[in-house]
Amino acid sequence: MSARVNYGTHPAAIAKVLDAVGDAAMVLSYEEDRAFAAVSLNRFGAIGSVRLDWHGVEVLERSDAFDGGQLRRMVRGYADASELAVVFWGNLAVPSVALEAGMVAVHAETVLEYSAECWIYLVDSGVLIEFQDGEGFTAGRVPGAPGGP
Structure with missing residues (x-):
């Protein structure tokens, strides 16, 4: 089955x-998901099926914490509250969602509750935050995005 057929079937x-x-x-x-992925996730290489390859990318921060408090701090540190954030x-x-970064920060625990991995793309900042449960967070500039290489 194609990705298009499967996309969003489990909201x-x-x-x-x-x-x-x-x-x-x-x-x-x-x-919409594919358009946002094209300017964020798809600009990274992959390691396995669900990890980004951060080699050669401007990494802003790594954290071995893997809780809502850390996600909240990172989102607030790299984005204005009103900035658009896309959660993959x-x-x-499971369909991706777009909302203000401030809402991601306020509801960080709930965002992390569903999945063992997710990515938050801060559109105006050109920053992507990767979450891998049990391993933590990596934040970095999306190659070719505003403020990026």
């Missing part, structure tokens, strides 16, 4: 996130 998986943020989040269509999950069956 219930992030129901707690959507309930917590209400109308502040927009669930992305497949086309490790499974395309």
